Amino acid sequence: MTEKLSASRSEVMLHIGKTVEDINNEYLKPVETNWQASELLPLTSDKTFIADLKTIQDQAQNLSYDFLAVLVADTITEEALPTYETWLAGIQGIDQYENNGWMKWLRGWSAEENRHGDALNRYLYLSGRIDMRNFEASTQYLIADGFDNGAASDPYKNFVYTSFQEMATNVSHRRVATIAKQEGNNILSKLCGLIAADEARHAKAYKTFVTKIFEIDANEMMLAFETMMRNKILMPSQCLRQLGEETGIFSNFSDAAQRIGVYTSYDYIDIMKTLIDDWKIDSMSNLKESGEKARDYIMALPDRMTRIADRIKIPETEYKFNWILA
Ligand SMILES: [Fe+2]
Numbered sequence: 065m066t067e068k069l070s071a072s073r074s075e076v077m078l079h080i081g082k083t084v085e086d087i088n089n090e091y092l093k094p095v096e097t098n099w100q101a102s103e104l105l106p107l108t109s110d111k112t113f114i115a116d117l118k119t120i121q122d123q124a125q126n127l128s129y130d131f132l133a134v135l136v137a138d139t140i141t142e143e144a145l146p147t148y149e150t151w152l153a154g155i156q157g158i159d160q161y162e163n164n165g166w167m168k169w170l171r172g173w174s175a176e177e178n179r180h181g182d183a184l185n186r187y188l189y190l191s192g193r194i195d196m197r198n199f200e201a202s203t204q205y206l207i208a209d210g211f212d213n214g215a216a217s218d219p220y221k222n223f224v225y226t227s228f229q230e231m232a233t234n235v236s237h238r239r240v241a242t243i244a245k246q247e248g249n250n251i252l253s254k255l256c257g258l259i260a261a262d263e264a265r266h267a268k269a270y271k272t273f274v275t276k277i278f279e280i281d282a283n284e285m286m287l288a289f290e291t292m293m294r295n296k297i298l299m300p301s302q303c304l305r306q307l308g309e310e311t312g313i314f315s316n317f318s319d320a321a322q323r324i325g326v327y328t329s330y331d332y333i334d335i336m337k338t339l340i341d342d343w344k345i346d347s348m349s350n351l352k353e354s355g356e357k358a359r360d361y362i363m364a365l366p367d368r369m370t371r372i373a374d375r376i377k378i379p380e381t382e383y384k385f386n387w388i389l390a
Pocket residue numbers: 142177180233263
């Protein structure tokens with residue numbers, strides 16, 4: 065359901081839109097210097113391709129079942145980029161028919177993100193351990209099924225969502241890179257490390273948008289932050305499913321990620337704490353009574369969620385996904 069948003073949000077977006085190009089220049093890299101998948105993975109035209117392929121496949125032999133499941137789900141999440149781009153293009157104040165700073169940001173961000181799915185997909189193909197048809201079908205489902213991030217067309221809520229989400233993907237890709245390195249898989253480690261660095265840059269940009277909104281519309285921004293935290297940040301892979309199945313498998317993927325420590329409930333709480341620190345929520349004054357209540361709710365949330373996380377038991381049994389070859 066689309067909420068009625070105040071006209072002031074449009075004014076705020078227009079105002080910040082004037083400085084978005086500076087943010088773009090700071091947090092997006094020129095295409096000419098961006099890394100591409102072709103530099104990180106062997107090309108069939110390389111004279112050494114057969115030997116390089118053997119190296120990739122040998123290194124992939126050490127990767128655990130849970131690890132592969134997480135890697136596939138991370139890849140599918142990246143490949144569902146069309147969902148996120150269309151969602152964000154519908155935000156109030158981002159007009160895709162105008163060549164404004166906001167649209168430049170959105171296009172530049174999408175263009176950088178598009179490399180993530182490309183690179184990971186190619187790695188999975190080369191690894192020889194993945195049932196590619198099942199993996200591709202899950203990607204197609206995720207895009208076709210769509211996803212509701214709970215922020216409707218509200219720029220304030222959406223930028224909370226994207227700030228959180230970019231930090232979460234930074235954590236998970238970084239951890240995957242670390243585990244891959246421990247397993248002697250330098251190729252995958254480098255690739256995921258570079259993706260993680262992109263996510264960190266993107267998170268900084270989205271967090272800057274929110275900081276700027278707080279400077280001019282603190283009370284409304286606080287209420288939007290509270291709403292998103294109250295409703296919880298849903299992962300884009302929430303609707304993940306396998307070929308021919310109606311029931312989602314997100315919780316199985318999430319359990320695997322928790323078991324190998326790639327993304328846990330404590331990471332969710334840490335991200336929340338970082339956002340609270342970065343946006344200086346604790347010392348935010350110029351608020352109305354509603355904003356003060358929202359601030360107090362947010363400040364108490366990390367401790368509350370830690371107590372809940374302490375009680376959660378993660379199932380120990382690995383779930384058998386159809387994405388991974390026996
Ligand atoms: Fe990404």
